[in-house]
Amino acid sequence: MLDTHLDFKLLEMCARCEACYHICPSSLNIEGYDPRAVIKDILAGDYEKWITSKHIWQCLECHHCLEICFQHYGFENAMTALRTLAAKRGVTPPQVKRGWDMFVKTGRLGEPIMPARKKLSLPEPGASGKEEFLKLLGVYREAKGREGTPAE
Ligand code: SF4
Numbered sequence: 001m002l003d004t005h006l007d008f009k010l011l012e013m014c015a016r017c018e019a020c021y022h023i024c025p026s027s028l029n030i031e032g033y034d035p036r037a038v039i040k041d042i043l044a045g046d047y048e049k050w051i052t053s054k055h056i057w058q059c060l061e062c063h064h065c066l067e068i069c070f071q072h073y074g075f076e077n078a079m080t081a082l083r084t085l086a087a088k089r090g091v092t093p094p095q096v097k098r099g100w101d102m103f104v105k106t107g108r109l110g111e112p113i114m115p116a117r118k119k120l121s122l123p124e125p126g127a128s129g130k131e132e133f134l135k136l137l138g139v140y141r142e143a144k145g146r147e148g149t150p151a152e
């Protein structure tokens, strides 16, 4: 449930502040991405519609809201909590599922483009850390079961 991920007292302050709405790049550029509405609905216990909304995946995680917040809280916490809940229920956009599958398979979210790296005189990319990641994932799955991994 959301109350295990969010501090509702801080969210009540958000409902009065609304500063995030005016600086968030997603709010400013994406129609329907509205921190004020999300916070209002969470506080009213009426957040189910956001679990299936594409908007919760449109947070850039730029931390701009965290930086300006006088509570050092940040609207991103609400979006992260909603995405976590959506992932636990298996409600993820296809792009997120594809990204997760690729990360598990290769340890990367994309393959390095070698000709471009060469052209820019960039060094050879380092190892992806895939083996270490898979070990950690195995430990996590053993401890927690398969709950919470977006690709499951
Ligand atoms: S997260 Fe901080 S800046 Fe954003 S609305 Fe809440 S109190 Fe205001």
Ligand code: SF4
Pocket (backbone or CB within 6 Å): 023, 024, 025, 026, 027, 058, 059, 060, 061, 062, 063, 064, 065, 066, 074, 075, 076, 079
């Ligand atoms: S972290 Fe997300 S919610 Fe916060 S300002 Fe950036 S895009 Fe907006």
